[in-house]
Amino acid sequence: MLGVMLAIVFRRPGGRAFAQLGYALWPEKTWRRLLMELSSDAMLLVDRSGRVLEANQSLCDLGGWTQAELLDRPLVSLVGESDRRAVAEALARLPGARSLTGQVVLRNKQEELMRTEWRWVPVSKGEFYIFIRDLRAPTRFEATPDVAEEMTALNRVSTSVSQLLDLQSVLDHAIEETMRVVGADVGAITMLDAGGGKLALAVQRGLPAERLRNAVESVPLEGQELAQQLFKTRSILYHKSLNRAPLPSALAQLLQEQQVHAMISIPIVSKGRALGQMDLGVQRPNQFQTVNTAVLSAIGEQIGMAIQNARLMQEVNEKAVHLQYVLDSSPAGILVVSTLPQGEMVTLVNSRFGEMFGVASGTLANRPLEEVRPLLFNCCADPQEFKHRFARLMAAPTTEDRGELALQRPKPLVLDYFTAPVHDDYKRVIGRIWVFTDITQQKAMSEGLQQMQKLESVGTLASGIAHDFRNLLNTIMGNLTLARDNLNDAGEAAHRLTNAEAAAQSAAAVCESLLAFGRKAPAKLVPVRLRSTLEEVGRMLHSSLPSNIQLIIDVAPDLRAVEADTTQILQVVMNLAINARDAMPKGGRLIIRARNRDLDEAACAGHPEARPGSFVLIEVEDTGTGIPPAVMARIFEPFFTTKAPDKGTGLGLAMVYGVAKAHRSWVQVQSQLHVGTVFQFFLPVTDKPAQPTEPVFKPRIPAPGSQPRPAATPPMTSQTPAPAASETILVTDDDEMVLELTKTFLEKAGYKTLVANGGLQALDQLRAHPGPVSLAILDLHMPGMSGEECLRELKKLRPDLKAIFLTGYDLETASESAAKAGAAGVLTKPILRNALLAEVRRFLDAPAPAA
Numbered sequence: 001m002l003g004v005m006l007a008i009v010f011r012r013p014g015g016r017a018f019a020q021l022g023y024a025l026w027p028e029k030t031w032r033r034l035l036m037e038l039s040s041d042a043m044l045l046v047d048r049s050g051r052v053l054e055a056n057q058s059l060c061d062l063g064g065w066t067q068a069e070l071l072d073r074p075l076v077s078l079v080g081e082s083d084r085r086a087v088a089e090a091l092a093r094l095p096g097a098r099s100l101t102g103q104v105v106l107r108n109k110q111e112e113l114m115r116t117e118w119r120w121v122p123v124s125k126g127e128f129y130i131f132i133r134d135l136r137a138p139t140r141f142e143a144t145p146d147v148a149e150e151m152t153a154l155n156r157v158s159t160s161v162s163q164l165l166d167l168q169s170v171l172d173h174a175i176e177e178t179m180r181v182v183g184a185d186v187g188a189i190t191m192l193d194a195g196g197g198k199l200a201l202a203v204q205r206g207l208p209a210e211r212l213r214n215a216v217e218s219v220p221l222e223g224q225e226l227a228q229q230l231f232k233t234r235s236i237l238y239h240k241s242l243n244r245a246p247l248p249s250a251l252a253q254l255l256q257e258q259q260v261h262a263m264i265s266i267p268i269v270s271k272g273r274a275l276g277q278m279d280l281g282v283q284r285p286n287q288f289q290t291v292n293t294a295v296l297s298a299i300g301e302q303i304g305m306a307i308q309n310a311r312l313m314q315e316v317n318e319k320a321v322h323l324q325y326v327l328d329s330s331p332a333g334i335l336v337v338s339t340l341p342q343g344e345m346v347t348l349v350n351s352r353f354g355e356m357f358g359v360a361s362g363t364l365a366n367r368p369l370e371e372v373r374p375l376l377f378n379c380c381a382d383p384q385e386f387k388h389r390f391a392r393l394m395a396a397p398t399t400e401d402r403g404e405l406a407l408q409r410p411k412p413l414v415l416d417y418f419t420a421p422v423h424d425d426y427k428r429v430i431g432r433i434w435v436f437t438d439i440t441q442q443k444a445m446s447e448g449l450q451q452m453q454k455l456e457s458v459g460t461l462a463s464g465i466a467h468d469f470r471n472l473l474n475t476i477m478g479n480l481t482l483a484r485d486n487l488n489d490a491g492e493a494a495h496r497l498t499n500a501e502a503a504a505q506s507a508a509a510v511c512e513s514l515l516a517f518g519r520k521a522p523a524k525l526v527p528v529r530l531r532s533t534l535e536e537v538g539r540m541l542h543s544s545l546p547s548n549i550q551l552i553i554d555v556a557p558d559l560r561a562v563e564a565d566t567t568q569i570l571q572v573v574m575n576l577a578i579n580a581r582d583a584m585p586k587g588g589r590l591i592i593r594a595r596n597r598d599l600d601e602a603a604c605a606g607h608p609e610a611r612p613g614s615f616v617l618i619e620v621e622d623t624g625t626g627i628p629p630a631v632m633a634r635i636f637e638p639f640f641t642t643k644a645p646d647k648g649t650g651l652g653l654a655m656v657y658g659v660a661k662a663h664r665s666w667v668q669v670q671s672q673l674h675v676g677t678v679f680q681f682f683l684p685v686t687d688k689p690a691q692p693t694e695p696v697f698k699p700r701i702p703a704p705g706s707q708p709r710p711a712a713t714p715p716m717t718s719q720t721p722a723p724a725a726s727e728t729i730l731v732t733d734d735d736e737m738v739l740e741l742t743k744t745f746l747e748k749a750g751y752k753t754l755v756a757n758g759g760l761q762a763l764d765q766l767r768a769h770p771g772p773v774s775l776a777i778l779d780l781h782m783p784g785m786s787g788e789e790c791l792r793e794l795k796k797l798r799p800d801l802k803a804i805f806l807t808g809y810d811l812e813t814a815s816e817s818a819a820k821a822g823a824a825g826v827l828t829k830p831i832l833r834n835a836l837l838a839e840v841r842r843f844l845d846a847p848a849p850a851a
Contacts (some may be wrong), residue, residue, distance in 0.1 A: 042116075042132040045123075050075040050091050053127065062134060064109035075130075080105035080113050094122055106132065167310035171203040174303040175278065178266070179205060181299070182288060184280035186260060189268070190216055190227075191276035191307075197221050202276065207258060215250040224248060230267050231274040236293040237265040261285045266296050270304035278303070328352070331438070333415075336422065337369050337394070338431035344369035344394070347431065356436060358410030369394075381406035397421050397429040405436070414440045441605050479741065481833045525563040525663065527688040530616065531555050533566050534594055537573050541590075548587025555594045561690040562616050562683040568659045569618075569683075575656055576620035576679050583624030583677065591621040597682070609666035610682075618681040627671040635669070656681075727774035727844060728752040732762040732790065733806070734782045738829075742777065745833045746840070759785030759793070766797050775844055776803040780817060780826070788821040795822065804843050 036043045042059035046052055055070040063078070075091070076084045083104045090100050100120040105113050119131040171189055179187045186206030190199040198220055201213040221227060225246035230237055239245040240262050242255055255263070260281035268276045278300065282288055327334055333353030338345050346364050354361030357379045364372055373390070377383040386405060393401055400420045407413040415436045422431040538553035545551055573592065580590050597617040604610035627635065635653050656679075660667050663683055671677040729751050733739040736757065743753045754769055756762035759782055766773060776794060778787035785793075791803050803823045818826050824843045827836065 042134075044070075044075070044130040044132065046075050046091075046128050046130060048091065048094075048126040048128075050087070059132060062108070062132070063106065069109075078107055080107055090120060091128075094120055094128055103135070104132075167307065168203075170303070170306045170310045174299075174306070175203050175205055178278060178296075178299055178303075179280060182264060182280055182296070183282070184264070184288075185283040186258065187278065187280045188212060188216075189276060189278045191268075192221070192274065199224065199227060199276070207254070211254055212251075215248065215254050218250060219248045226265060227277060230265050230277050234267050234269055234274070236267075236296050238288075238293075239263045239265075255281065259283045262288055264288065264296070266300040268300050268304045268307065270301070270308045275304050275307055333357070333436035333438075335364075335434040335436075336431055337434070338422075339397070339429065346372050353436065356407065356413060356415065356438065379407050379409045381408040381412075393419055394432065397432070404439075412440075413438055476830075524565045524567075526565075527561050527563055527686050527690045528566055529559055529561050529690045530564065530566070530569060530594065530618070530683075531557070531559045533570060534573065534592060534618070537570060537577070538592060540574075541577055541592075545581060545590070546587070549581060549584055550587075550589045552589065552591045553593075554591060556596060558596065559594055560596050560614070560616055560685040561688065562663075563686045563688070564663055564683055565659075568662070572656050572659050572681060573618065573620060575653070579653070580620060580622035580624060580677070583622055583626075588623035588676075589621075591619070593619045593621070595619075596685070599682075607666070607668055610668070614685045615665075615682040616685060618683065619678055620681075621676065621678040623676040626673040626675055627669070627677055628673065632669065632671065726750050726752070728754065728769070728771060729840070730754045730756065730762060730765060730773050730776040730794075732756045732759065732776065732782070732787070733779040734758050735779070738779070738806075742836070745836055749837050751840075758782055759787070759790035762790055763793055763797070766794055766801075773798060773801060775840065776801055777840070778803060778805055778823075780805040780807040788817045791821045791823060802843060802846075804839070 036045065036054055036056035042062045043054075043056045044052055044059060045054035052070050052073045052075060055065070055067050057067070059065075060067055060070070070078075076087055079087055086102070087104065090102070094100060100118075102118055104116055104118045106116045107113055115135045117133050117135055121129045121131070123129060175187050175189055178184075186204075188204040188207060189202045191202045192198070193200055199216055201209070201216050204212055226237065229246070242252065242260060242263060245252070245263060247255070260283055262285070263279055263281045266278040266280070267274060268278060327348070327350040330350060330352060333356045334348065334350045335346065335353050336348035338347040346367050346369055349361040349364045351361045354364070357376060359375055364375075373387075376390075377387050380386045389401075389403070393399055398421055400418075402416070402418045405415045405417050407415060416439045417434060417436050419432060419434045421429045422433050424430050534555050535553060538551065541551055577590065577592065584590070595617050597615050599610065599612050599615060601612055604612055637654065656667060660681060665682050665684065668680040668682075669677065670680075729746055731739060731742050731746065731753055732755075733742065734757060739755055739757060743755050746753050754765045754773065756765045759778075762776070762778070776791065778790055780787040782790070787805050794801055794803070803821075805818050805823050805826045807826060807828055815826050818824075824846065825839070827839055
C-alpha cells in the first residue's frame with residue numbers, strides 16, 4: 001500500500017515537495033501494528049507461504065516467545081505434528097475463502113501442547129490474519145464473537161482512506177465505511193474551522209443537508225456541550241437515548257424528526273489535536289451492533305491522519321500550481337527526472353522546455369523517461385553524442401555537469417545546460433534536474449565580437465603594410481619615371497617602363513583598399529540625402545549589367561539625411577552590386593533599396609556592432625548562389641576570395657567593411673545557399689541640414705575583381721611638363737630611398753635642396769643654412785620626432801617657413817595634423833614626379849598665411 005501511495009504522490013507535478021509528503025503518510029506497518037496491539041486476542045499475520053510477518057504481544061504471552069523469535073518463522077513449526085497437514089491445507093484454501101475456523105494444537109516455546117481455536121481472515125496481498133484463542137479459558141470471542149470482523153473492518157477503513165489524497169474523497173469514504181462497520185443508518189462529519197471556534201458540516205448521510213448544516217453551524221463551539229466533552233476526553237461517547245444527549249435544541253429536534261434513537265460520537269484527532277467529530281446514529285431502538293470502542297478510536301485517528309494528509313496534499317497542490325506558474329515564467333527550460341521503484345519518470349517539465357524541444361510540455365509529465373528520451377535526442381544536431389552524455393549522467397546519480405547542446409529541430413538553437421542530482425531531506429538522491437538556457441544570441445554575439453576583433457587586428461596590420469608598401473611604390477614609380485626620361489619614348493624599353501608604371505599605379509589602388517579596410521582612408525562626412533546618389537547608381541548599372549539580370553531600385557522618397565562621403569557610399573554599393581552580379585552567372589534579380597529604419601534593443605540582439613537608434617538602411621540583395629557558412633566568417637578579410645586568381649583580389653568587401661567603420665556604421669549579411677544574399681548597410685541619421693548632392697561622375701564598371709582607383713593626387717601623368725623653379729627646399733624623410741628620389745625630382749626641376757634623414761637633422765640643416773628656405777617637405781610619420789613636432793621646432797627658427805606633409809596613411813588625419821601644425825597642405829604617397837612638382841609650385845606661389 002505504501003508503494004502505491006508514494007507512486008501516486010510522486011507522479012504529481014512538484015517534484016521534491018511531493019516526495020517529502022510521501023514520508024509523512026502513515027506507513028502500512030504502523031496501522032498494521034495498531035490493529036494487532038489493540039486486540040486482546042492472540043494474533044498472527046502470515047503470508048501465503050505460511051511465513052510469520054507479525055505477531056502481537058498477546059500471542060507472545062500465550063506461548064512464551066518474544067516477537068523477534070516469531071518473525072519469519074514457518075507457521076507449521078508452531079503447531080503439533082498432527083495438525084501441520086491441516087494448517088497447510090488451510091493456507092492453500094484461504095485465497096478463495098472468506099474465512100476459516102478450526103481447532104489447532106499450539107506448541108509453545110517449552111514444546112508444551114495446548115488446544116486453541118483459530119480463525120483465519122484474508123487481507124490484501126495474499127496475507128492472512130490468524131486470531132488464536134486458548135480453549136482452556138473464556139476469551140473475548142465468547143463476549144464479542146465478531147471481533148475478527150471488526151478488525152477486518154478497521155483494516156478496510158484504514159486501507160480506504162489512506163489511499164486517498166483528496167479531502168472530500170477521504171471524508172466520503174470515512175463516513176460510508178464507518179457506518180458500515182457499526183451498522184449506522186445516518187451519519188455526519190463536522191470539522192473545526194481554522195480558528196477552532198466553530199463547527200462546520202463537511203459530509204452527511206441519511207439526513208437533510210441544509211437543515212443539518214443550519215442546526216450545526218448556527219451554534220458556536222462554546223455552546224455545544226457534546227463537542228466540547230468529546231474534544232476534551234478524546235474518547236468515544238455512546239448515547240443509547242438521545243433524550244440524555246447534550247445537543248443544541250435545533251439539532252436535537254432534527255434528529256427526533258428523523259427518528260434517530262441512539263448515537264455514537266467519535267473524535268477525529270491527529271497528533272493529539274482535535275480536527276472534528278463523526279456522529280453516527282440508528283433509527284431502530286438499541287440496534288447498534290456490538291462494537292469495540294478501541295477500534296472506533298483507532299478509526300477516528302486513522303481518519304484524522306488521512307484528513308491531515310489530504311489537507312497537506314491540497315496545500316502542496318496549490319503550491320505546485322504556483323510553482324508551475326513560476327517555472328513557466330522562467331526563460332530557462334526545466335526538466336526533472338525522478339528515480340522511482342518502477343523506473344525513471346519525468347515528473348516536472350515547464351513550458352519553455354517544451355518550446356525548445358518542440359513538444360507540448362503537458363504531454364511529457366508523468367511519463368517514463370524511456371518514452372521521452374527519443375523525443376529529446378531527435379532534436380539534437382548530434383543525437384548520438386548527447387545520447388551518450390545523457391546516459392552517462394543518469395548512470396552517475398551524484399554527478400553535476402555543465403555544457404553546450406546544439407539543437408537542429410524544431411529550430412536551430414544553442415543551449416547551455418546544467419544538471420545536478422535532486423536530494424530529499426535524508427540526503428538521498430531521488431532524481432536529476434536539467435536546466436537549459438538559450439544562448440543562441442549570446443553565442444552569435446560572442447562569435448561576432450571575436451570576428452570583429454579579428455578584423456580590427458587585421459585592419460591595423462593592413463594599414464601598416466599599406467604604409468610601407470606606399471613608400472616602396474613611391475620609390476619604384478619615381479625611378480621608373482627617371483629611367484624613362486633617359487630613353488626614346490618610342491622604344492621597346494620605354495613601352496615596358498610605361499607598363500611597369502601602370503602596374504605600380506594599380507598596386508597603389510590596392511593600398512587604398514587596404515587603408516579603407518583599416519579605416520585609414522579619407523572619408524569626408526557631410527550631411528547629405530542619398531536618394532539621388534542611389535538613383536544615379538541605378539542608372540549606371542542599368543546600362544552595364546547583363547541582360548539576364550533584372551535590376552530593381554527601390555529608394556524611399558522620404559529618406560532622411562545622414563553624414564556620409566557620397567563617393568565612398570558609391571564605391572560600397574558598386575562593389576556589392578559587382579559581387580551580386582558575379583553570384584548570378586545564370587541571371588537573376590538584383591535589388592538595391594533604401595529605407596528609414598528605427599532599431600531598438602531587441603532588433604540589435606545577436607550583432608555585437610549594432611546599436612539602437614535611427615538609421616538609413618541600404619540593402620543590396622541578389623538571388624544568386626548564396627554564401628556557404630564556412631565562408632561567411634571570412635568574407636570581410638583582406639585578400640580572401642573564392643573567385644579565380646584573375647577574377648578578384650579579395651579587397652572589395654574589405655573596403656566595404658572599412659567604409660562602414662569610417663561612417664560609424666556596420667554591415668550585416670544574411671545568406672542562404674541557392675536562394676540568395678542580402679547585405680545591409682546602416683547609416684546613422686543626422687538632424688543637420690543636408691547639403692545639395694552633386695551628380696556623381698559616371699565611372700566605368702570595373703572588370704571582375706578590379707578595384708576603383710582613388711584620386712589621392714590630381715590626375716597628372718609623368719609626361720606633363722613640370723614648371724621651372726629655383727627656390728631652396730628642405731626635404732625630410734626617414735626612408736633613404738624616398739629621400740633620394742624626392743631630392744632628384746626637385747633638383748632636376750631646378751630647385752636647390754637640403755636633405756635630412758629625420759627631424760633632428762632637419763633642425764641642424766636649417767640652423768646651418770644661412771640663406772632663405774622657401775619650403776619644407778616633411779614626412780608626417782617619422783620615428784623619434786614626428787613631422788608635426790618637427791615643423792613646430794622649424795617655425796621657431798624660421799617663422800615664415802612654408803611646409804607640406806607627405807604621408808602614407810590617412811589623408812583626413814594628416815590634414816588635421818597639418819592644420820594644427822600650420823602646414824600648407826598634405827600629399828599622399830606614392831605620387832608621380834610632375835604631380836609632386838605641380839603641388840610644390842602651387843604651395844610656393846600661394847600667399848603666406850597671416851601671422
